[in-house]
Structures are given as C-alpha cells and as structure tokens.
Amino acid sequence: MTWIFENWERFWEVTEVHLRLSVVPVLIGFVLSIPLGWFASRSATARAVLFPLANVLFTIPSIALIVITPVLIGVKILDEINVIVPLTIYTVALMVRSVADALSAVPGHVTAAANAMGFRPLRRFLVVDFPLALPVTIAGLRVATVSNISMVSVGALVGLGGYGQLFTEGYQTDNSAKVFAGLIGTVVLAALADGLLLLVGRVLTPWARAGR
Amino acid sequence: MIEFRAVTKRFEDGTIAVDELDLTVEAGTITVFVGPSGCGKTTSLRMVNRMIDPTSGTILVDGKDVLTVDPPTLRRGIGYVIQQAGLFPHRTVLDNVATVPLLSGWDKRKARTRAAELLERVGLDPAFGKRYPAQLSGGQQQRVGVARALAADPPVLLMDEPFSAVDPVVREDLQNELLRLQAELDKTIVFVTHDIDEALKLGERVAVFQTGGHLAQYAKPTELLAAPANDFVASFVGRDRGYRTLTFLHADVPVHPVTTAKLGERITVSDWTLVVDDENRPKGWLSGVDGEIEVAEKDLISGGSLYDGSTLRGALDAALSSPSALGVVIDDVGAVTGVVRADDVIKALAKARAAGEVPK
Numbered sequence: 001m002t003w004i005f006e007n008w009e010r011f012w013e014v015t016e017v018h019l020r021l022s023v024v025p026v027l028i029g030f031v032l033s034i035p036l037g038w039f040a041s042r043s044a045t046a047r048a049v050l051f052p053l054a055n056v057l058f059t060i061p062s063i064a065l066i067v068i069t070p071v072l073i074g075v076k077i078l079d080e081i082n083v084i085v086p087l088t089i090y091t092v093a094l095m096v097r098s099v100a101d102a103l104s105a106v107p108g109h110v111t112a113a114a115n116a117m118g119f120r121p122l123r124r125f126l127v128v129d130f131p132l133a134l135p136v137t138i139a140g141l142r143v144a145t146v147s148n149i150s151m152v153s154v155g156a157l158v159g160l161g162g163y164g165q166l167f168t169e170g171y172q173t174d175n176s177a178k179v180f181a182g183l184i185g186t187v188v189l190a191a192l193a194d195g196l197l198l199l200v201g202r203v204l205t206p207w208a209r210a211g212r
Numbered sequence: 213m214i215e216f217r218a219v220t221k222r223f224e225d226g227t228i229a230v231d232e233l234d235l236t237v238e239a240g241t242i243t244v245f246v247g248p249s250g251c252g253k254t255t256s257l258r259m260v261n262r263m264i265d266p267t268s269g270t271i272l273v274d275g276k277d278v279l280t281v282d283p284p285t286l287r288r289g290i291g292y293v294i295q296q297a298g299l300f301p302h303r304t305v306l307d308n309v310a311t312v313p314l315l316s317g318w319d320k321r322k323a324r325t326r327a328a329e330l331l332e333r334v335g336l337d338p339a340f341g342k343r344y345p346a347q348l349s350g351g352q353q354q355r356v357g358v359a360r361a362l363a364a365d366p367p368v369l370l371m372d373e374p375f376s377a378v379d380p381v382v383r384e385d386l387q388n389e390l391l392r393l394q395a396e397l398d399k400t401i402v403f404v405t406h407d408i409d410e411a412l413k414l415g416e417r418v419a420v421f422q423t424g425g426h427l428a429q430y431a432k433p434t435e436l437l438a439a440p441a442n443d444f445v446a447s448f449v450g451r452d453r454g455y456r457t458l459t460f461l462h463a464d465v466p467v468h469p470v471t472t473a474k475l476g477e478r479i480t481v482s483d484w485t486l487v488v489d490d491e492n493r494p495k496g497w498l499s500g501v502d503g504e505i506e507v508a509e510k511d512l513i514s515g516g517s518l519y520d521g522s523t524l525r526g527a528l529d530a531a532l533s534s535p536s537a538l539g540v541v542i543d544d545v546g547a548v549t550g551v552v553r554a555d556d557v558i559k560a561l562a563k564a565r566a567a568g569e570v571p572k
Binding site: 109110112113115117118119120128132205207210 | 287294311347360
C-alpha cells in the first residue's frame with residue numbers, strides 16, 4: 001500500500017493504461033457481439049458455427065494471441081492494438097453466447113404479440129427484444145469486463161499493459177511491494193467496474209425487480 | 213366483415229391445417245372459432261393479420277385482400293389479444309396500451325391520454341398505468357391486453373384463446389366484460405377457444421372446426437345445440453347439450469317464499485331454513501336440529517349456486533346444487549327474494565317448448 005502512495009503518479013499512469021486497454025476491447029467486443037448474438041439466436045446454422053468457434057478462440061492462451069497479433073495484422077509490437085485486438089476477440093467469444101441466450105430467453109408470447117401489434121423487425125429489436133435481453137446481457141458483460149481487467153496484465157510480457165508492468169518490474173527487481181500494488185490495483189479496478197455495471201443494469205431495468 | 217374464400221393452409225411437413233375454408237364473419241358481431249387442438253382454428257385466425265399466410269385462397273377484410281397489404285401496416289389496423297396477454301414486461305401498463313398508437317406515429321402525450329381512457333374502459337383504475345405487468349394479477353393483465361388491442365380503435369379484433377390461462381371465476385368476469393364492451397363498441401370480433409361453453413356464451417355465430425382443418429358447422433349457438441350438423445359436432449357440443457340449451461332460455465320460474473333467520477337469533481327449526489346476514493344476503497342453510505336453538509355459524513350447511521333471474525340454466529343449477537333442493541334467488545344487490553324448485557324449471561322449459569321457443 002505504501003508503494004502506491006509513494007509512487008502515486010506512476011501508479012495513476014499505469015491505472016489509466018490498464019483501464020484503457022481493458023475497457024476499449026469490452027466496448028468494441030460488446031458492439032460486435034450484438035449482431036452476431038442476434039444472428040445466433042435466430043439461426044441454428046449460425047449457432048453451429050459461432051458457438052464452437054467462440055469456444056476455440058477462448059481456449060487460445062492469451063499470451064500466444066498477444067504475441068501473434070502483430071504478425072497477423074502487421075503493426076509494431078509495442079502498439080496498444082496488440083492488446084486491444086486479442087481482448088476484443090475474447091470479449092466477443094464470451095458475449096456472443098450471452099447475447100444469443102438473452103435474446104432466445106425473450107418469451108415467445110411477447111415477441112408474437114409484438115409482431116401482431118405491427119412492429120417492423122428493427123424497431124422490435126430495439127424496443128422489445130434487446131431491452132428484455134438486457135439483464136442476461138449485462139450479466140455476461142460483467143464477466144467479460146472482469147476477465148479483461150485481469151487479462152490485460154499479460155500485455156506486459158510484450159512491453160504493454162498497465163499493472164502488468166508492475167508485476168514484471170517487481171519480479172525482476174525483487175520488489176514485492178510493487179507486485180502487490182499491481183495486484184491491489186487489478187482487484188480494486190475489477191470490483192469497481194463490476195459494481196458500476198451492476199448499477200447501470202439496475203437503472204436500465206427497473207421492471208426486472210417489479211414485485212412478483 | 214372478414215371473408216375466407218377457399219382458404220387452405222398446408223404446412224411444410226405436409227399437414228393440412230386449414231382445408232378449403234369458406235366463411236364470412238359479419239361486421240359488428242362476435243364470431244367464435246371453436247374446436248379441439250389441431251383443428252385449424254388458430255391458424256385460420258392468424259391468417260387474418262398475416263401472422264401466417266395461406267397456401268391458397270383469399271382472405272378479405274372489409275373487401276380488401278390481406279395479401280396485398282404489407283403485414284406491419286395491416287396489423288396496426290387489426291387488434292390482437294393473445295393468450296397470457298403477451299404484455300411487454302419492461303414497459304409500464306400505460307406504455308403497453310399506447311403501443312399501437314405510438315407505432316402509428318401518434319405523439320406521446322396523445323397516445324398516453326388515449327391509453328388512460330382505455331384502461332378505464334376495460335374496468336381498470338388508471339393508477340395501474342404506472343405499474344409493470346408483473347405487478348398485476350392474471351385477470352388484470354388480460355384486461356390490459358384487451359385495452360392494448362383496442363387502443364388504435366381498430367374495426368376488427370382478433371382474440372386468440374385470450375382467457376384460457378386464468379381461473380374460472382376470473383374468466384367469467386372477463387367474458388362478461390367483453391360482452392359489455394362489445395355492446396358499446398360494436399367491433400367485428402373473431403374469438404378462438406377450445407372451450408365450448410365459452411363459445412356458446414360469447415358467440416353470436418359459432419364456427420365448429422373439426423380435426424384436419426374442416427369447418428364442421430357454422431351457426432348460431434342455439435342452432436348448434438338443437439341441430440348439430442354431424443356426429444362430430446354433436447359429440448363436441450357434448451352430452452350436456454340439452455342442459456346447455458337452457459342457457460338461451462329466459463322464462464319465468466315461480467319464486468316461492470322461504471323461511472329465513474339471522475345469526476344469533478333463537479328459532480325453532482322445523483324444515484330447511486335459510487340463514488341470511490343483516491343485508492338479507494344468503495349465508496347458508498340450517499336443518500336437522502330439533503327444538504329451539506340459537507343460530508350459529510358452525511351449524512350452517514353451505515349453499516349451492518345462486519340464481520339471479522337470468523337464464524333457466526342458472527335456475528336449474530341453483531336448485532340442483534342446493535342442499536335443500538331449493539335454489540336461492542337473489543336480486544341485483546344480492547339479497548334473497550325467495551327460492552325456485554327444479555320441477556318448476558322443467559315445467560317452464562316445457563311451456564317454452566310448447567310456445568316454440570326452443571329450436572327443434
């Protein structure tokens with residue numbers, strides 16, 4: 001703890017990087033997983049392709065993906081893209097299933113009623129299906145966010161990645177306080193992000209707690 | 213008016229859901245499609261607003277071929293009430309009711325004002341408007357479903373087994389409410405049910421569908437009961453159909469006086485005595501005690517159904533279900549006016565028959 005206060009500027013700097021490297025992939029991955037999840041919820045073929053693919057992508061070790069990304073997309077090894085792309089892939093792999101499950105769980109009589117009222121497909125998705133899928137989707141988003149915040153540290157092995165740098169530096173200089181500071185940062189950040197999403201979810205879905 | 217002309221629906225697996233249906237639903241009436249599951253009644257209903265398209269044939273709504281109208285536009289002009297109400301759980305009751313007006317481009321305030329009016333119209337306190345559907349009982353949700361279907365004032369209303377998921381008491385309330393609404397609104401209503409009693413109660417015309425998508429008979433309820441077109445209709449209408457016919461008869465049954473007593477009173481019980489409360493409403497029967505007693509709650513034998521002077525069926529049922537074989541007659545406020553006897557009901561039936569009131 002004292003390390004954090006004595007090196008506040010440094011700590012804040014890695015926190016910023018860590019936050020950016022974990023939140024940006026969550027946002028991009030979330031946006032990408034909505035159409036993919038919708039597609040998977042509608043078509044058995046899409047499910048048969050997307051779900052196994054998501055599982056395979058998720059089993060690739062993060063270190064391998066981070067090392068291989070610059071080779072695949074041809075950017076410099078120290079570019080943040082090298083962390084953002086793999087973490088986006090993990091987010092999509094997690095979220096496709098969440099979004100698909102959430103959309104599939106919208107009761108059939110509700111969607112049938114929406115069709116019978118005269119909703120066109122896009123408006124039905126925006127006004128009926130997606131809002132009803134929010135509780136399950138946000139639960140998935142919380143898992144993806146926390147897992148990203150933890151995984152960003154791996155980026156330190158290629159010279160990137162927030163708190164991960166504190167781990168590698170602390171290890172090399174035998175400075176356990178530094179490692180510990182990185183650990184605290186990661187846990188606190190994850191808890192805050194999780195709590196924030198929980199709160200956002202509650203605000204967006206007041207109906208989900210309407211008395212039964 | 214809705215016309216089905218040689219409408220056939222064959223599903224991809226080859227099953228024929230509806231077979232050459234020719235039928236005209238008159239404007240301003242409640243027409244009930246009734247039949248066992250798999251008879252094509254629901255498929256027929258859903259072809260009207262193009263939730264399902266026919267394989268061949270034509271459906272006209274007010275003279276216009278539905279296949280020439282784009283489905284969302286068509287549906288906004290046709291009210292639809294679904295089983296379990298199908299309300300949007302994430303929107304308030306008021307916003308649920310305002311759905312179709314909003315889709316049709318009304319401004320928000322006008323749509324909400326209209327929605328509040330409709331809540332009152334279907335017998336709900338406008339204060340319910342702020343709640344979510346999960347905070348309502350099944351019967352209340354179904355009323356909201358009806359209000360939502362009526363919001364844009366469509367001339368045609370399709371009702372797909374709307375009351376089948378609620379308990380019998382609530383169902384009867386909802387049925388009466390629908391009849392009351394229809395008397396005010398005069399819509400063209402197509403109502404699907406598998407419950408023959410519901411069909412006979414609500415339908416001005418009843419279409420009985422037979423397994424395989426055939427229309428077995430299309431007639432007024434009384435005709436259906438008196439002259440079933442074939443064995444299927446006869447068996448579907450049921451072996452109680454003589455009894456059901458009584459539903460459509462309103463004849464005078466003599467009302468006899470009855471001995472009444474109040475709780476706490478000291479009386480001598482000689483025969484069946486009806487115990488009433490301070491407002492003269494029935495509480496139960498008293499019998500089988502000798503000598504003078506004080507009337508106590510624990511000695512009461514609960515009574516049968518009450519007859520409110522509506523139909524002969526109600527009168528007969530009151531008499532048959534009463535422990536004393538005397539059917540209790542009540543007035544508008546529920547106070548006892550006397551009793552009826554089963555044999556009097558049978559006599560009234562014979563008289564009505566002689567006068568030609570019962571269709572042969």
